[in-house]
Amino acid sequence: MATADGASAAADAELERREAFLEETESFRTNAFLIINEMVLMSTHPTTILVDEVLHSIFFLGKIHTPPFSPEKILSDDEVLSALESQYSRPFALYSSEVPRRSPFSCLLDMVVHQAGRDNEREIREELRGFVGGLRGGGNKKPLVSKTLCVSQSRSPGSVRSYGVSMSTDGAVAKKILIGASCLSMWHEYVAGAVMTFYPEPNTRRFVRKPYFDGTIRVPDQVRCETFDLYDGGFKPPCKSCGELFGLTTTETGVFPHGNCSEAESLSRLFGGDGSVRAQIPPPPGGDRARAETSVRDALRRLVRAFDGFTRWTDQFYIPQ
Numbered sequence: 464m465a466t467a468d469g470a471s472a473a474a475d476a477e478l479e480r481r482e483a484f485l486e487e488t489e490s491f492r493t494n495a496f497l498i499i500n501e502m503v504l505m506s507t508h509p510t511t512i513l514v515d516e517v518l519h520s521i522f523f524l525g526k527i528h529t530p531p532f533s534p535e536k537i538l539s540d541d542e543v544l545s546a547l548e549s550q551y552s553r554p555f556a557l558y559s560s561e562v563p564r565r566s567p568f569s570c571l572l573d574m575v576v577h578q579a580g581r582d583n584e585r586e587i588r589e590e591l592r593g594f595v596g597g598l599r600g601g602g603n604k605k606p607l608v609s610k611t612l613c614v615s616q617s618r619s620p621g622s623v624r625s626y627g628v629s630m631s632t633d634g635a636v637a638k639k640i641l642i643g644a645s646c647l648s649m650w651h652e653y654v655a656g657a658v659m660t661f662y663p664e665p666n667t668r669r670f671v672r673k674p675y676f677d678g679t680i681r682v683p684d685q686v687r688c689e690t691f692d693l694y695d696g697g698f699k700p701p702c703k704s705c706g707e708l709f710g711l712t713t714t715e716t717g718v719f720p721h722g723n724c725s726e727a728e729s730l731s732r733l734f735g736g737d738g739s740v741r742a743q744i745p746p747p748p749g750g751d752r753a754r755a756e757t758s759v760r761d762a763l764r765r766l767v768r769a770f771d772g773f774t775r776w777t778d779q780f781y782i783p784q
């Protein structure tokens with residue numbers, strides 16, 4: 464009865480696949496709700512702008528998720544929904560026509576850093592780890608949750624810390640969209656240039672080095688750039704991609720899409736805020752930067768326009784208020 468056994472094994476596998484899919488979708492919805500709830504609870508007058516931004520970023524990712532999640536589905540409680548909609552009408556109005564400049568967890572990071580104070584690294588790490596521990600998802604994969612936190616600072620006395628988290632997106636397309644959006648609208652030109660060097664050309668899928676532009680840089684030794692796993696708290700050496708982008712020393716062979724890791728956001732902030740670090744970075748090899756930018760813009764349009772409501776999208780990024 465080999466055929467019947469084969470058929471039942473296939474049915475079991477299909478059932479298992481469907482259960483995993485349902486678990487992932489349910490985790491997306493639950494985590495979305497918990498992240499929004501946490502942000503609302505933490506927000507005070509100057510940080511309501513972060514709530515505005517996290518709502519938009521989550522609603523956008525819900526819209527491009529398979530299956531899609533509307534704000535009504537994410538905020539299943541009618542009272543919460545109408546309260547948020549009256550206070551934050553813009554994210555509700557614009558999540559299906561404008562693209563976020565960063566992933567939701569980055570907004571949460573800013574909120575936590577604002578509350579703890581940027582010098583209180585231990586508190587920031589513990590707070591984030593505790594929150595992540597309470598979110599849903601199996602082992603190494605929690606929807607909407609960053610896996611790592613990077614801290615960078617100059618080693619000179621009195622320097623300030625710059626924090627970054629990895630892209631909290633699930634699925635290759637969402638990740639590519641947010642990496643492209645951050646390159647074009649958010650990151651410091653050094654980080655954007657390094658990441659653009661590898662961003663997939665329109666019509667291709669893989670992150671490979673461009674032959675006509677090299678914006679990779681070498682972070683000086685006087686910079687501390689350390690990354691921690693938010694799931695287990697451990698130290699994480701830079702991956703091979705971050706070695707290629709930023710000249711960080713590593714023996715790792717694992718790669719993430721260039722621009723995915725927390726090093727990108729953290730270093731971008733360090734370069735933006737610390738002129739003395741910036742001055743120590745030799746100019747990158749360069750090449751045709753304008754062409755690289757056009758290529759990223761075209762590739763991003765192609766990815767975004769595949770979604771309902773975005774068919775005529777022309778580079779509108781959401782600016783929170």
Ligand SMILES: [Zn+2]
Nearest residue numbers: 702705719724
């Ligand atoms: Zn990396």
